[in-house]
Structures are given as structure tokens and as C-alpha cells.
Amino acid sequence: MEIETRKLIKQALPAYKAHQIDVTLDLLDDNNTVPFIARYRKEMTGNLDEVEIREIQDEANRITKLQQRKQEVLNQISEQGKLTAKLSATINAATQMQQVEDLYLPYKQKRRTKATIAKDAGLYPLAQWVLQFKREAVETVAKQYVNEKVPDVDSVLAGVHEILAEAIGERAEFREWVRRYTQRNGILASKLKRNGEAKDEDQVYQIYYDFQSALKKVSPYQTLAINRGEKAGVLTGKITVDEVAIERYLKFQLIGSHQGPAVSLVEAAYQDAYKRFIGPAIERELRRSLTDTAQEHAIQVFGNNLYHLLMQAPLKNHVVMGFDPAYRTGCKLAIMDGNGKYLAKKVIYPHKPAPTVKREQAMPEFIKLLNDYQVDMIAIGNGTASRESELFVAEAIKQVKRDVRYTIVNEAGASVYSASAVARAEFPDFNVEERSAVSIGRRLQDPLAELVKIDPKPIGVGQYQHDVPESGLDEQLERVVETAVNQVGVDLNRASIELLEHISGLSKQTASNIVAYREENGSFSSRPELKKVPRLGPKAYEQSVGFLRIINGKNVLDNTDIHPESYAVAKQVLSNLGLKLDQVGTPAVASVIENADASRLSNELNVGTATLQDILQSLQRPGRDRRDEMPAPILRTDVLQMSDLKPGMKLQGTVRNVVDFGVFVDIGVKQDGLVHISHLSNSYVSAPSAIASVGDIVTVWVLEVDEQRHRIQLTMVEPND
Incomplete structure (x- = not known):
């Protein structure tokens, strides 16, 4: 570089x-x-x-x-022969792309304009003369420029006007001043478009029918909402600004204290330049800038929510049943053991319009499955028939003498996985709905391992995701998935191709080669064995090996975050503390390390403090999963219905989505409740993401319930506070 x-x-x-x-x-x-x-x-x-x-x-x-x-x-x-030393220096000093484009505008090859036609007619010298503000009458001088292309004085003056207006409109310093002034003082307004009511029957855009906000205070979601309303033919949006102040600036710059016959001609030119060239261009730029900022923000919101969704605590070592609800086609059930291995599947018909005999069979069949496989957790998808299925499950587990609990799982994207090539390869003999039941169950067991199998966009943990550039969203979500997977690390002997390909340094091909090697040669017993995988070279090994764990392998350090390049240091640390390698992970090691003098060790072993701290932490807890520190999902044994909710009722819920205007919380009824940003705290909140993240377990109080509109208003501020 x-x-x-x-x-x-x-x-x-x-x-x-x-x-x-x-x-x-x-x-x-x-x-x-x-x-x-x-x-x-x-x-x-x-x-x-x-x-x-x-x-x-x-x-x-x-x-x-x-x-x-x-x-x-x-x-x-330079090719036009117009590059001066001053212009070259100005372009090189530019720090923003827009500055470069403003400077290039007068030299940019453009279609034939009225100004270029006037220049071809020989009127450019007259335009330059006008800007000298001589005392001589403009019409008198203009007569000297009459020719077959401009046959009279009026045509000459019209041509000069066009030359001046275009030149003023292309002045970089004028555009920059107007841009800054409009940014500081402009207003974004939206109105209901004529006949727009017919296209907004549900009044989705009602608050934007007569909306105004200072440009510098417009929220990203407001920008995207107005854009969407314009696209739908409901709204018209416009940036307004004090044009008198702008024209006053242009007059000062172009005319100053000059007087004389040319003043009125120049005034008309700068007024026209603003209305035709500068004003519309700046409005387009600023609308585009607002949109770019709003889209970037929306992408960040989606990415932040996705990260917290992926980092939800896994439910380890539990036999889980995935329950994909449906009416006519029956509820699909899939059972997985504590490691996510598929055990059994079945279809039951507990809901109408299924025949009575099938509905009567559903309960005993369901209870038998729970008992036969010792299921202790049930993951119910939140789609069609979810509420009825929850009632059915709650009734069933009352009849089981063991502790069985359930939770509602967001099944967004499960159908995408079920129809994917990944799902077909994993379960070739299953139909789509049966694969969906497996996915729902595994999402409870290990959200990260399951969700990486699908495109994150259908998961829907954002706002206005369909109004942002897909390429930008894809790039950000890929980064988020990469971050989450590498922060957690993966079990080299169990990880899927889809999980491995997100590991630092690995590609889809090398991930596939790892799985193929594992299937052919059995489990990896040590990290260095990775070097035997075809097409996994030294660089890929260096970048990936620290994020790949081997549980119960030859070397306990292979089940830590410690990179093999630091194994020698790790052993020196143990020796210095009077510990042995086979003691790693035991309470004895944890106690010694907690009391270790990290600064002394760093100096004695000549290793950086940050690296040493990571080594000490890994020696204390090999195989640690940072997701274990995240809040566990809320598990239920009974059903709460919307009609049960009363203002003031205190509940616990799980944050499902975080957007600019608030937080959506699953409180155990079919409809998520909204905690508006104004009810997140009794002090000022600049952004909901500063208060809550997807997956958080929060305490809320019911403010208002509208059963007809399926809306629940919640607050996170205790009523007595």
C-alpha cells in the first residue's frame, strides 16, 4: 500500500x-x-x-x-489539456469522494447542453465580459455577437444566461457551501400523495402523511419508512431549505458590491443555477446520503441482532423434541439426543380439521414418545398452529411423571433450511416438514451450529431488511457469522461443513475435505493431524487451528483457545507455577492460576501480557464455551394466553428483536409485546441496543393489551419506580 x-x-x-x-x-x-x-x-x-x-x-x-x-x-x-498545478493539488487534497466529483464536474464529458450550444455559437467571451460588470450596456455589446446561430440580441442574452447558469452550477465551492448549509438547516418533509389513501388501506404510513423533521435529526427508520412510502405510491418526500439565504450567499460571491447593467443578468443566472442544477443535485445527494446512512444503520442493527441470536446459550446434554405445528397436515415431531443426533420422528394430528379418531390418538402417541426416549425438553415452532400446539404440549406434560419443559422457538428460516441442499444431504429420506422439526429442535440445543446452515436474512431479526442493498447486508452478516463462530470455536470431530467453512482460514472446499478425512480416517486425535487434510496448507493451518477444538484428544491443550505456536509458553507457565499438563482443567490448577502474578510471569517468560492472560484463562477452563455465560432460554410448563394479560402484570420474557423504536419481547403468548424506546428506562435512551440484546431475559410489566389488533404494549420500567 x-x-x-x-x-x-x-x-x-x-x-x-x-x-x-x-x-x-x-x-x-x-x-x-x-x-x-x-x-x-x-x-x-x-x-x-x-x-x-x-x-x-x-x-x-x-x-x-x-x-x-x-x-x-x-x-x-490532463488528457483535455486543462489540468493546472492548483487544480491537481486541490484534487489530491480531497478527503471525500464527493469533493473529487464536484471538482471533476466542469470537465466531465456530458451530453450537448444549451450552454455548449451557446459556446459553439461564440458567446463564451461575452459571458466572461458580463462577469466583469462593466458600465457599458449589455445589449449594446451583445449586438456584436449576433450571427446566423444566434440571430438576435435576445438569443445572444439567452445563450449567455445558459453559459453563466451552467458554470455557476458546476462551481465546486458553491455546491460544497450549499450542501453544508442544507445539511445544517434543511428539513425533510413528507406528504400523503394524491390518491395515496387507496394504496395505504391499513394506514401503515399514517404518521408520515404530514411529517417534518430537521435533516440532522431524522432517524434512520424514518428515512427508510418515507422511502418505502414513496416507492409504494403513498407518499411524496422532499427536502426544503431557506432559498433566500442561499441566493444571498451566491449574490455575495458572484456580485458583491458590483453595480451596473450586468447585475440583473448575473442574478437571473445564479437563481436559475440553483433551481435547475445545484438545488436538485444537492437534494438528490442528501436524500441518497440519508438513505445510505439509514441502510448502513439497518444493516448494523440486523448484524448486531444476529450476533446475539447466534450467541444464545446452547441447551446441552438434553434429549430434545422438535415440534413443527400444523393443522391439516399434522404436527411433525423429531427427537434428538443430547449431542443433536437424530433418534426418531413421527407425525401426530392433535388439531382440527383432523378426524376425531386421529385427534384422540395424538395424546397417547405423544406421551409414549416422551417416555420412550426420555425427552425432557420440547421446542415448539412459533408458526401456524403454535398456540394450539402449546396448549396440547402443556396438557401432555402434566401427565408425565418426569420433569419435562417446553419453550417456543422462532422458526423463521426453518423452511429455507428444510428445502436446502444441506438439509437434503443430511436427511435425504425426510420430507420438508420433518426436516423442519429437526431444525427447530436443534435450534434449542445449539443455535449457532443450526443457524449457520441457512442464509441469515430469512431469520428476520432486523428492521427494513428488504430496503437495504443485498450485497451490503450479505457482507455484514457474513462477518457476524464469522465472528460468532470463531469466538465460540468448534469441535473438530463433530462440526458440520457449514460450521467449519466459517472458521478463520478455511473455505468451503477445505471444510469439506476435513469432514471427508474424518469420515475416512476416524476422529482427529490431535491438532497437527489437520496438516494431513488435502489442500489445507500451512497458512490455512496457522489461521484455523486455534479455533478448532479436540475433546479428549492426545493433548489437553488441543481443547483450549491456546494456539499451537504458544504450547511451549503454556507448558512453561505450568512449570513455573509448579503444575503438570495432566492437571489442566482441574480445581487445583484453577486455584493456583487465580492467584498467579501475571505481570511476573510475563516478564520471566518474555511473553506479552494479553497473550499470557488468554493462556491462563484457557488453562483454567479447557473446552470453555463463552455462550454458557449467556442467559438460558425460558422453559415453561403451562400456557399463558393473551386474555390472561392485565395492565400492571409482571412477567419474564425473551428479547426476540431490537429495532430503533423499541424492543420486541416474547412473554409466552402468541404475539410478541413491544417495549417502546420511551419505556425501556426511566432515563433517556439513545438506542434500544444500549439496553437490550436479542436473547436477553428481561422483566417487563404489561401496559396495554389490544386483542383485536393483536398488540401488546410493555414496559421495562417498574410501575412504582
């Missing part, structure tokens, strides 16, 4: 030290992944986390594109 490019990156990111940026960029240029750098190169980067590394990476990409565009523009202007 060029020195100048790195200089610009450092200027754009003053929060980072210069050496942090240089080292991070060097590591990225050397094909190191973000998870690997964040986990195993902490001393080099100054302990930067994944978010910070990606910020440097993204800024480097932006600056690189900016530099490339600058060079393209410089070349284009």
Missing part, C-alpha cells in the same frame, strides 16, 4: 496510533484473517478487537478507492 494512502488512513482514524494501523494493514496484506489477528496478534496490534480491525480495514478500502478515483479524474482532465 502506498505511503500517501496510509497517511490518509491515519488522518481519517485519529483514535488509533500510527503503528496500530501499519501493523494491522501489514497483517491483512499478509492474508491473515480478522478473527486470527484479534485473537492471536494482540501484542502486535495493541490489543485491537475485531470491530476495530474491521474499521481500519474498511477505511483502508475507502481510501484506496478514493485514491484510484483521484487518479482517474486527474488523467481525464
Whole structure:
């Protein structure tokens, strides 16, 4: 990367030290992944986390594109023979793409305009003369320019007007001033479009029928809602600003204290330039900028929600039944053991319109399955017939003498998985609904391992996801999945191809090769055995091995976050503390390490403090899963219905979605309740994500229930507070 490019990156990111940026960029240029750098190169980067590394990476990409565009523009202007030293310096000093485009605008090849026609008619010298504000009458001088292309004075003056208006409209400094002024003082307004009511029968956009907000205060979700309303033909949106103030600025810049016959001609030109060129262009830019910001925000919201969904606590070592509800086609059941291995499946018909005899058979068949396989957890999908199925399950477990509990699982995306090639390969003899029941059950057992099998978009934990660029959303969600998978790590001997391909340094091909090697040669007994996998070279091994765990392997360190490159240090740590390798993970080791002097060890062993802290933590808890620290799902034994809810009632619920205007909470009835942003706390809340995350278990109180509209209003502020 060029020195100048790195200089610009450092200027754009003053929060980072210069050496942090240089080292991070060097590591990225050397094909190191973000998870690997964040986990195993902490001393080099100054302990930067994944978010910070990606910020440097993204800024480097932006600056690189900016530099490339600058060079393209410089070349284009140079080819026209119009590149001056001053213009070249101004372009090179630009820090934003829009500045470069503004500077290029006067030289940009464009279609034939009225101004170019006027220039071809020889009127450019007259336009320059007008700007000198001479005392001589403009009409008198204009007569000298009459020719066969401009046959009279009026035609000459009209041509001069076009030349002046276009030139004023293309002045970079004018556009920049108007842009900044509009950003500071502009208002975004929306109105109901004529006949728009017919297209908004449910009044979805009612609050935007007569809406106004200062540009600098517009919320991202408001921007996207107005955009969607315009696209639906319901709304019209516009940016308004004080045009008098803008024209006053243009007059000062172009006319100043000048007087004389040319003043009125220049006034008309700058007024027309603003109305035809500058104003519409700036409005388009700012609407696009609002949209870009709102889309980026929506993508971040989706990504943040997805991360917390993936990081939900797994329900380990429980026999789970996945329950995919339905009416006519019957409820599909699938049972998995404590490791997620499929055991059995069945279809029962507990709901109408099934025949009476089938409905009567459903309960004993269901209870027999629970007892035969010692099921202790039931995951019920939240789709069609979910409420009736919950009532059925609650009644059934009352008749079982063991402790059996259930929970409602968000089945969004389960149908996508069920029809996918992955699901067909996994369960070739199952129909789509039976695969869905397996997916629902496994989502409770290990949300991360199951959800990585599908495209994250259908999971629906965001806002306005259909109004954002799919490529940008895909890139962000891929990053989120990569982060989650590598932070948790995977069991090398059990992980699916879909899970492995998200591991640092691995591709779909190398992930497939790992699984094929495992099937042919049996379980891996040590991390170095990975080197035998076809097409998994030294770089891929280095990047991936620390995130791949081997449980009960030859070396206990293979079941930790410690990278093999640090095994020697780990053994030195144990020796220094008077411990042995076979004691790792025992209470004795945990007690000694808790009281260890990390600073002394760091100095004596000549190892970075951050790396040493990670090693000590891993020696205390090999095989640790950071998701175990997350809140466990709420498990129920009885049903709560919407009609049971009363204002003031205190409940526990699970956060299902976090959006700009509030938080949706599953409180055990079919409809999620909304905690509006104003009810998240008794103090000011800037963003709901600062208060709650997807998967959080929260205490709420019922504010209002509207059964007819299926709406529940909740609060997280205790009524007496």
C-alpha cells in the first residue's frame, strides 16, 4: 500500500496510533484473517478487537478507492489539456469522494447542453465580459455577437444566461457551501400523495402523511419508512431549505458590491443555477446520503441482532423434541439426543380439521414418545398452529411423571433450511416438514451450529431488511457469522461443513475435505493431524487451528483457545507455577492460576501480557464455551394466553428483536409485546441496543393489551419506580 494512502488512513482514524494501523494493514496484506489477528496478534496490534480491525480495514478500502478515483479524474482532465498545478493539488487534497466529483464536474464529458450550444455559437467571451460588470450596456455589446446561430440580441442574452447558469452550477465551492448549509438547516418533509389513501388501506404510513423533521435529526427508520412510502405510491418526500439565504450567499460571491447593467443578468443566472442544477443535485445527494446512512444503520442493527441470536446459550446434554405445528397436515415431531443426533420422528394430528379418531390418538402417541426416549425438553415452532400446539404440549406434560419443559422457538428460516441442499444431504429420506422439526429442535440445543446452515436474512431479526442493498447486508452478516463462530470455536470431530467453512482460514472446499478425512480416517486425535487434510496448507493451518477444538484428544491443550505456536509458553507457565499438563482443567490448577502474578510471569517468560492472560484463562477452563455465560432460554410448563394479560402484570420474557423504536419481547403468548424506546428506562435512551440484546431475559410489566389488533404494549420500567 502506498505511503500517501496510509497517511490518509491515519488522518481519517485519529483514535488509533500510527503503528496500530501499519501493523494491522501489514497483517491483512499478509492474508491473515480478522478473527486470527484479534485473537492471536494482540501484542502486535495493541490489543485491537475485531470491530476495530474491521474499521481500519474498511477505511483502508475507502481510501484506496478514493485514491484510484483521484487518479482517474486527474488523467481525464490532463488528457483535455486543462489540468493546472492548483487544480491537481486541490484534487489530491480531497478527503471525500464527493469533493473529487464536484471538482471533476466542469470537465466531465456530458451530453450537448444549451450552454455548449451557446459556446459553439461564440458567446463564451461575452459571458466572461458580463462577469466583469462593466458600465457599458449589455445589449449594446451583445449586438456584436449576433450571427446566423444566434440571430438576435435576445438569443445572444439567452445563450449567455445558459453559459453563466451552467458554470455557476458546476462551481465546486458553491455546491460544497450549499450542501453544508442544507445539511445544517434543511428539513425533510413528507406528504400523503394524491390518491395515496387507496394504496395505504391499513394506514401503515399514517404518521408520515404530514411529517417534518430537521435533516440532522431524522432517524434512520424514518428515512427508510418515507422511502418505502414513496416507492409504494403513498407518499411524496422532499427536502426544503431557506432559498433566500442561499441566493444571498451566491449574490455575495458572484456580485458583491458590483453595480451596473450586468447585475440583473448575473442574478437571473445564479437563481436559475440553483433551481435547475445545484438545488436538485444537492437534494438528490442528501436524500441518497440519508438513505445510505439509514441502510448502513439497518444493516448494523440486523448484524448486531444476529450476533446475539447466534450467541444464545446452547441447551446441552438434553434429549430434545422438535415440534413443527400444523393443522391439516399434522404436527411433525423429531427427537434428538443430547449431542443433536437424530433418534426418531413421527407425525401426530392433535388439531382440527383432523378426524376425531386421529385427534384422540395424538395424546397417547405423544406421551409414549416422551417416555420412550426420555425427552425432557420440547421446542415448539412459533408458526401456524403454535398456540394450539402449546396448549396440547402443556396438557401432555402434566401427565408425565418426569420433569419435562417446553419453550417456543422462532422458526423463521426453518423452511429455507428444510428445502436446502444441506438439509437434503443430511436427511435425504425426510420430507420438508420433518426436516423442519429437526431444525427447530436443534435450534434449542445449539443455535449457532443450526443457524449457520441457512442464509441469515430469512431469520428476520432486523428492521427494513428488504430496503437495504443485498450485497451490503450479505457482507455484514457474513462477518457476524464469522465472528460468532470463531469466538465460540468448534469441535473438530463433530462440526458440520457449514460450521467449519466459517472458521478463520478455511473455505468451503477445505471444510469439506476435513469432514471427508474424518469420515475416512476416524476422529482427529490431535491438532497437527489437520496438516494431513488435502489442500489445507500451512497458512490455512496457522489461521484455523486455534479455533478448532479436540475433546479428549492426545493433548489437553488441543481443547483450549491456546494456539499451537504458544504450547511451549503454556507448558512453561505450568512449570513455573509448579503444575503438570495432566492437571489442566482441574480445581487445583484453577486455584493456583487465580492467584498467579501475571505481570511476573510475563516478564520471566518474555511473553506479552494479553497473550499470557488468554493462556491462563484457557488453562483454567479447557473446552470453555463463552455462550454458557449467556442467559438460558425460558422453559415453561403451562400456557399463558393473551386474555390472561392485565395492565400492571409482571412477567419474564425473551428479547426476540431490537429495532430503533423499541424492543420486541416474547412473554409466552402468541404475539410478541413491544417495549417502546420511551419505556425501556426511566432515563433517556439513545438506542434500544444500549439496553437490550436479542436473547436477553428481561422483566417487563404489561401496559396495554389490544386483542383485536393483536398488540401488546410493555414496559421495562417498574410501575412504582
